[in-house]
Amino acid sequence: MLKTYKILISGQVQGVGFRPYVFGLANSYNLTGTVSNNEEGVIVYATGNTSNIFSFYNDLIENPPKVSKIQTHTISETEIKEFLDFQIIPSQKEGKLNLQLTPDFAICDDCKQEISDSDNRRFQYPFTTCVNCGPRWAITKTFPFERAHTNMLDFNMCGTCQEEYSNISNRRFHSQTNSCPNCGIQIHLTDAEGVSLNIPKASIFKEVAALIKKGHSIAIKNTGGYLLCCDASNKEAIKTLRLKKNRPNKPLAILYPSLNLLKDHFEITGYQERALTSSESPIVIIPKGNYKGYLMVDDLAPNLNQIGVMLPYSGILQLLANELERPIVATSGNVHGSPIIASAEVAKTELNRIADYFLHHNLEIAHSQDDSVIKFSPEFDHKVIFRRSRGLAPNFFGSVISDETILAMGSHLKSTIAFLPNDYLYISQYLGNLDNFEVYNRFTETVSKFIDLFEQNPTVILTDAHPSYHSSQYGKEFAKNKRIKQYDIQHHKAHFASVLGEHNLFESDAPILGVVWDGTGYGDDGQIWGGEFFRYQLNKMERIAHFEYFDWLAADKMSKEPRLSLFSLADEEIEGHCSKQFSKEEWKVYKTLKKKNTLKTSSVGRLFDAVASLLNICHNNTYEGEAAILLENYVTDYSIENCKLYCSALEHSQIPTKTLLMNLYEDFKRGASKSDVIVNFIYTLANLVFQVADLQNLNHIALSGGVFQNTMLIDMLKNIAKNDYTLYFNCNLSPNDENISHGQMMYYLNIKQS
Missing domain, CATH: 3.30.70.100 (Alpha-Beta Plaits)
Structure with a gap:
């Protein structure tokens, strides 16, 4: 029947x-x-x-x-x-959107083969895709996902493509991004002035490769936005790109033409290889190790023992790789601090001071995205997301239920937004630092796009408790204009809540220790928090301990100048050590400022800065987190059995920050190497987590904040924990401020309303 x-x-x-x-x-x-x-x-x-x-x-x-x-x-x-x-049958939309969105997928092996085969009709066609690969979120205007709802609507399929689309045995059967050279997206090459080069289409990538080999930089419009590219083996080309982009030391991402060449040059693990060749195809940070290639690795990643690499994830990059057969720099197409550029008009205006040539195409990008960045810890292969963007955003895979439509505005640095308009939670791609006007505009545009896409206005707005964050100010103004509810969520409580939410721990019977260490966040007492311990149980979260306060000096300047963190923590002896990093006039001003100062901080991020300055490794950051990154990179090997503590936790709810630094300094004075001092410092931090856990009789520990991007710290924590403690980290989100919007949502749904 x-x-x-x-x-x-x-x-x-x-x-x-x-x-x-x-x-x-x-x-x-x-x-x-x-x-x-x-x-x-x-x-x-x-x-x-x-x-x-x-x-x-x-x-x-x-x-x-x-x-x-x-x-x-x-x-x-x-x-x-x-x-x-x-x-x-054609999709029918009968209600409001209630599904997960589709991220971009890296080009599949079948499509790679076709564009490299001179007998194939898609030979040299850079926008070759199928049901298994290609841009999705980058070109989406609305859902359900149909060609008419994407920017592919502008390109009508030719008869042959239509035949593929209708053929059940073809892998392009109902592929919404299907196109070919006859009916698809067009590319063209210009000089910096916008004058088109008279190059046959079939020879464009050969010409681009030749220009790169000659030392030129090229702005290439990829599937998520422009990339700035140059020869990674040309010292002068790298130097020129750095100078024009105002990026003196920050590491540059390297695009390898093939996995085989990458493995010839570097030793990579199975975890790293699987990530590099996945459908997300992120940048993977790997050790330089015993590098066996010809790249200018010290120019590409100055003073670092690691480097970010990726493989071609689009037809454009694959065709360029086919012609070059050598690694190239492939960094975000933007000016210093601005968001990645997706528009040809903007690129011509903003990047013509940086790029010598432009490779444009006429597919409009709806959602520009940087490349995602991940790293694995050396000992335990623990994955840490440094930047969640292309291939990973905008979905969140977790259980979230609410009768309200909630919009979380996130943080200020490394900003994201989170939106809960239905049965799913959506977290935007990384947006950037809201101090930058263009990033702020991208942030507000993203808010509008999410609201328009889901055809729902929020009924609740969540913001960071910091009154000066642009995201908080925008959220409060938005709520006021719409006459809807608005709540402030403390920054570090949001970090803690993000881990609890990722691991579905809000209903846990066992109490959980929250350890949140980062650079800065506005505290409930009006001070600058950043070295916090919380206890969570039965929908209640309370701060139970923190690093001892020290002076917060010169506002945001402190995060940019590690020498100020050292000066803030210094006793008279250390002051003598660090005074040479200041002019006489500066020293006088800062001494006066320190005497009058009332604003304090517990920031572990600034403690890292102080140690870097004390060891003469970094006194001024040229990019965010440089001092902390250099500290970790100074260590090549260590034995945890030989580590020693610089301080112990106290029972009166404070970690003795200054004692830790003074003991570290004494060890350094006695002749301990910089590497040994750094290892002992990280070991001390790891050990303090468990000391506080033992004092509180807790063995479930959730850890978040930018400090936990330090993979040596993560490995030490896992080594010490063994089977005696259960550790929880951010796993599908970055531990840095990108997770704040998610944490705000989790805190509001599980704690704020309880």
């Missing part, structure tokens, strides 16, 4: 070849019916015998398309429907 069942599937199921896959699978089980996208995911009506339908359903759920991620699925019998066959 024939029956009809309705199947609903939600998650990352649009733009991933799900409907074509369902079509083929349904036919293999002799079912009739339909499959379509809707505002909630994929909806299937299947008619056949019950046994076949359930076998089809189980097969679909257990073996979905490779880039899909199923979140929920249901099957229910419905009234019998008669179908002549099984069809993919």
